[in-house]
Amino acid sequence: MTEDELIAEVFRPLATGPGADDLGDDAATIAPDGRELVVTCDALAAGVHFVADDPPEAIAAKALRVNLSDLAAKGAEPFGYVLALALAPGWTVDWARRFADGLAADQSRYGIALLGGDTLRASPGGGTMITITAFGHAERIVRRRTASPGDIIIVTGTIGDAALGLKCHLGDAMPALSAPSKAALIEAYLRPTPPVTCWRAVAAHASASMDISDGLLTDLAKLTRTADVSAAVDLANVPFSLAVQDAIGLAPPLRDLALTGGDDYQILATVPPTEADAYIASCAALGTNAVAIGKVSAGPPAVRTFERGVETTITNGRFNHFG
Amino acid sequence: MTEDELIAEVFRPLATGPGADDLGDDAATIAPDGRELVVTCDALAAGVHFVADDPPEAIAAKALRVNLSDLAAKGAEPFGYVLALALAPGWTVDWARRFADGLAADQSRYGIALLGGDTLRASPGGGTMITITAFGHAERIVRRRTASPGDIIIVTGTIGDAALGLKCHLGDAMPALSAPSKAALIEAYLRPTPPVTCWRAVAAHASASMDISDGLLTDLAKLTRTADVSAAVDLANVPFSLAVQDAIGLAPPLRDLALTGGDDYQILATVPPTEADAYIASCAALGTNAVAIGKVSAGPPAVRTFERGVETTITNGRFNHFG
Known part of the structure; x- marks a missing residue:
């Protein structure tokens, strides 16, 4: 041909x-x-x-x-x-x-x-x-640099499926993980499902936004550097799918990979507190679950993570497409 | 990094x-x-x-x-x-x-x-x-499909330099060719100089236009298929640089490669006869030589080539980027 x-x-x-x-x-x-x-x-x-x-x-x-x-x-x-x-x-x-x-x-x-x-x-x-x-x-592009102290950090969908799916796909077997969970993770890696229709919710309500391609915490760190703000994330609120919860239950260190691994292609937005409920409702109406995971504050660019109120350190397990 | x-x-x-x-x-x-x-x-x-x-x-x-x-x-x-x-x-x-x-x-x-x-x-x-x-x-894009019978076929710059330059660059030595000619051809292959500013002349005067990337006669054949017209080219009028003339003088079959080889990145336009002089003058004012090489006529898509009024057959020596 x-x-x-x-x-x-x-x-x-x-x-x-x-x-x-x-x-x-x-x-x-x-x-x-x-x-x-x-x-x-x-x-x-x-x-x-x-x-x-x-x-x-x-x-x-x-x-x-x-x-x-x-x-x-x-x-x-x-x-x-x-x-x-x-x-x-x-x-x-x-x-x-x-x-x-x-x-x-x-x-x-x-x-x-x-x-x-x-x-x-x-x-x-x-x-x-x-x-x-x-x-x-x-009508107006929503940039990264426009996040403001006081904004709520909201993510769509679930986090970490693709990063764990890539592990399964490359043959890192996770033997104890159920076949359906494994299949769901691999599918998330192969065919990400970004919340494309949520452009309307972002345009209407978000102060700043980016897609999550290099990992939730990795990309949030980029956003804080661009906007010159600090971010605090409550890890208990990060949305994990049942398959990711299964995998983490079997191997707790996988949680850090889920938080920092790539290929989610979900939307990480900052939303003024007065708009947060409307943003979440608008995403829901467009077929996508969105949840608040943290808050923007003034201060030098940084991402701090908390578990039950206690600050915690995350190991960067992210998959690097470049280096 | x-x-x-x-x-x-x-x-x-x-x-x-x-x-x-x-x-x-x-x-x-x-x-x-x-x-x-x-x-x-x-x-x-x-x-x-x-x-x-x-x-x-x-x-x-x-x-x-x-x-x-x-x-x-x-x-x-x-x-x-x-x-x-x-x-x-x-x-x-x-x-x-x-x-x-x-x-x-x-x-x-x-x-x-x-x-x-x-x-x-x-x-x-x-x-x-x-x-x-x-x-x-x-203001209005100039398509390929809008060439009409009676239009004059006009090309900018010179034809075949890059195709012959690639031969030199790949080490097909053409031993008799002078070093300056060889260097000029290689430079034309490495750094094509499309007549970018001539967009104004095309917009003002051309009925149809395309760039020459796969070879003059190859691309003209595409244009005739898209516009459902026939084209006749007088080979004596095709503009060859001194370096290409040198190479053809030493090895006459190279002429067909020059006519069908790729990478010219010049503009192949069809221009209504009443606009032809103005198009050529406009290109000249924009720093580019443009010359009439043939004519569009009604009839099934085809490119016919003539030398001193006698129809002649060209061997397709073109470099194919794809197949």
């Missing part, structure tokens, strides 16, 4: 918006909308962010969702993306079709469309690599 | 626009401009689109310019880009700094700024890969 055939047969059906011009041109257009355009870019490489023989549909979903979580955290309504797909030697048409099926499913799920992109061969000896630049519209 | 340090020290100085928020956030913003936003995405992989030990400044320039040529061909004024940089094992801070220096030089040259992006490790065993999504504004 040539590049032109791959584009025409596999990817053109995904280019459902008018600006994509059926992928038959050098560039796409985005019409003015009155709102600000919000742009984010996240790339995934085989052997770094996913396992080369993961299901292609799951790789596609992950590549899109790690970008959609950024848009949601900025209070932006997603509408489209461009894709650069570098195919490893030995790629098959079946793989490409299944990858496109994964994109198509998420396009329906999230109401977005492919705008354009590039297909190319990966470097000799290298693996598949996927770069997505995703677009949304926002 | 951690990812955060790399971003802060090496890439943040490139994020000179307000929407980039100093690369300190999950996403960038692009304010509404009244015009359409034009988006293009081209990626380069080591060992496919460049040689891993090419000068990092040149790799950076090429990665940007292959995108800027797309915008110019669409009649769009460039203003920014996002960058995903996957670094191969063994990357050095010196390499990254030189790569950023190359970006900085082109930012000044073309009046653009880094908006955001991602840095990551490349797949184990793989090479460096660079994905750029570039943005411009246009």
Whole structure:
């Protein structure tokens, strides 16, 4: 299959918006909308962010969702993306079709469309690599730097599933963990489910926000540095799924990995106290559980963690995509 | 150097626009401009689109310019880009700094700024890969499909330098070719010089346009398929640089490679006959030579080539980035 055939047969059906011009041109257009355009870019490489023989549909979903979580955290309504797909030697048409099926499913799920992109061969000896630049519209982007002392720290969904799921996925067996718990954790790693629709709640109520990609406490530390504030987290309030609770019950040190491991793709927001209930209610109405886990205060950037009122130290067990 | 340090020290100085928020956030913003936003995405992989030990400044320039040529061909004024940089094992801070220096030089040259992006490790065993999504504004995008019978086919710059330059660069020595000619060809391959400012001429005068990335006749054939027209090219009018003329003089079959080889990154436009002189004059005023090489006619999609009025057949010697 040539590049032109791959584009025409596999990817053109995904280019459902008018600006994509059926992928038959050098560039796409985005019409003015009155709102600000919000742009984010996240790339995934085989052997770094996913396992080369993961299901292609799951790789596609992950590549899109790690970008959609950024848009949601900025209070932006997603509408489209461009894709650069570098195919490893030995790629098959079946793989490409299944990858496109994964994109198509998420396009329906999230109401977005492919705008354009590039297909190319990966470097000799290298693996598949996927770069997505995703677009949304926002009345006002919600930044990280705008967290204020007194704000409540609120997270969506559950924390740590993917970090523990990666351990299982890589064969770190956790023998005592039940098969359903293990399957749930692996699924969370393979197919994160960011609360994409919660962009509305963020836009309406949050003072600052970011997505959790490098681990809850790791990312909260970044937020405190950007906003020049301090944060205190009550660990008893951090939402763990039943599967993560199972794993921690069997091996208590896994809790620190859950708190600092990556790939949650949930929203970490700071919300003025007067808005916190409304934010949580708005997330709930949008289908996502959100819970208060701590508070912002003045002071040098730091994340302090407490258990039953006693300050405690967390070991950083995070998975580092980069270093 | 951690990812955060790399971003802060090496890439943040490139994020000179307000929407980039100093690369300190999950996403960038692009304010509404009244015009359409034009988006293009081209990626380069080591060992496919460049040689891993090419000068990092040149790799950076090429990665940007292959995108800027797309915008110019669409009649769009460039203003920014996002960058995903996957670094191969063994990357050095010196390499990254030189790569950023190359970006900085082109930012000044073309009046653009880094908006955001991602840095990551490349797949184990793989090479460096660079994905750029570039943005411009246009009153009306100039498509490929809008070429009409009677239009004049006009190209900017010179054709074939990069395809012959790649041959030299890969060590296909062309022993009889003079050292200055060889150096000029290699430079054209390493650092293409698309006529970025000619977006104004395209927007004002062209009926259809595309950039030449896969070879003049190869890309013209694509244009005829998209627009459902036929094209006739007078080979005597195709602009060859002195270095390409030298090479063809020594080895006449190289002419076909020059006509079908990739990486020119010039603009291939069709222009109504009443606008042709104005288009050429406008390009000249913008610092770029443009010449008429043929004509569009009705008929099934095809590219016919003529020499002194006699139809001739070209052997496709093009370099294929994909297959």
